[in-house]
Amino acid sequence: MRKMNSFGIIFLGFLALAVSAQAQLKLGFYQQTCPKAEQIxxxxxxxxxxxxxxxxxxxxxxxxxxxxxRGCDGSVLLNSTKTSNASQTEKVANPNLTLRGFGFIDGVKILLEKECPGVVSCADIVALAARDSVVTTGGPSWNVPTGRRDGIISNVTEANNNIPPPTADFRNLTIFFANKGLNITDLVLLSGAHTIGIGHCSSFSARLYNFTGRGDQDPALDKFYAVKLKQKCRSLNDNVTFVEMDPGSVRTFDLSYYQLLLKRRGLFQSDAALTTNAPAKAYIAGLLSGPPQEFFRQFALAMEKMGRVEVKTGTAGEIRKQCAFVN
Structure with missing residues (x-):
């Protein structure tokens, strides 16, 4: 764990921000102003x-x-409103081109605006909906203290530079996470979200067809798994096809993602990277040796921690009337 010492200064810098944010977020923030908000x-x-x-x-x-x-401020929801590059929002950043669910969040917002106009932030809706969605599919629950405010700035370049890419190695992953006050444990646990969902071929096809630029395959990828992936992702330039991130268990929130990692069957380079660091790999082994409930408990803590990253509270930002546009 000594490798994380190089990030100590970064952690200290974010500590003050985290303490300030945590003081203003609270469970049941809308109990008086919109008591039905979380139930809606x-x-x-x-x-x-x-x-x-x-x-x-x-x-x-x-x-x-x-x-x-920019922290959990709903900035990912904002639409670009002009054609100039300077006005392009996070939505059009490369990591976000395959994001889905914007209409879902808009649907929740419409109901909340009818119930209590101008009260519940889009940032809180995303945080609550993420938790409730996982619980509804059999996954763990976690505390979601509310009171986030919506950001008014959304920049495509910042998204391209700050969202960990699926091609990241372990060192770069730790830097991305440390920049948000998150450590190696958080990295391993939050990556566990890949136990559900899909991955697009374009995010990992280089591992199959052109890993080092010489038409080769990633040697860290299990060869039998690679054969199956090639049957679905037929070329390096397949931008349409997607595959399950956790084959056979894609709709079940469980430990099988980590089991696949140790079999060299992590879909992304960023998944496989978790096994290249001894402490991280040992932590994965520890998760697998315990009951699923312990993974659920630890994942819940990591999610609550991430949900507090650089939040805007008090008078910062605004409460958007529509999640895709600033007021």
Whole structure:
């Protein structure tokens, strides 16, 4: 764990921000101003996720991508309003081109605006919906203290530079996470979200067809798994096809993602990277040696921690009337 010492200064820098944010976020923030808010979110999630369970992973991923750019402030939801590059928002950044669920969040917002106009932030809706979506599909629950405010800035370049790419190695992953006050343990646990959802061929096809630029295959990838992936992703330039991130268990929030990692069957380079660091690999082994409930408990703590990253509270930002546009 000594490798994390190089990030100590970064952690200290974010500590003051985290303490300030945590002082203002609280459980039941809307109890007086919009007492039905969290129930409205939950009811909407239950109604729609049961019909489209793949949306659970999509909403969870949206929450991750939101928090890694300007903190958990709903900035990922904003639409670009002009044609100039300077006005392009996070939505059009490369990591976000495959994000789904924006209409889902808009649907929740419409109901909340009818119930209590101008009260519940889009940032809180994303955080609550991510938790409720995972729970609805059989995954763990976690505390979601609320009181986040919506950001008014969303920048495509910041998203491209701050969201960990699927090609990242372990060193770069730790830097991305350390920049948000998250450590190696958080990295391993939050990567566990890949136990549900899908991955697009374009995010990992280089591992199959051109790993070092010489038309080769990633030697860290299990060869039998690679054969199966090539049967679905037929070329390096397949931008349409997608595959399950956790084959055979894509709709079950469990430990099988980590089991696959140790078999060299992590889909992304960033998944495989977790096994290249001895402490991280040992932590994965520890998760697998315990009951699923312990993984659930630790994942829940990591999610709550991530949900506090650089949040805007008090008078910062605004409460958007529509999640895709600033007021």
């Amino acid at each position: 979110v939950l009811d909407y999630v239950k109604k729609h996720i049961s019909n489209a369970p793949s949306l659970a992973a999509a909403i969870l991923r949206m929450h991750f991508h939101d928090c890694f750019v």
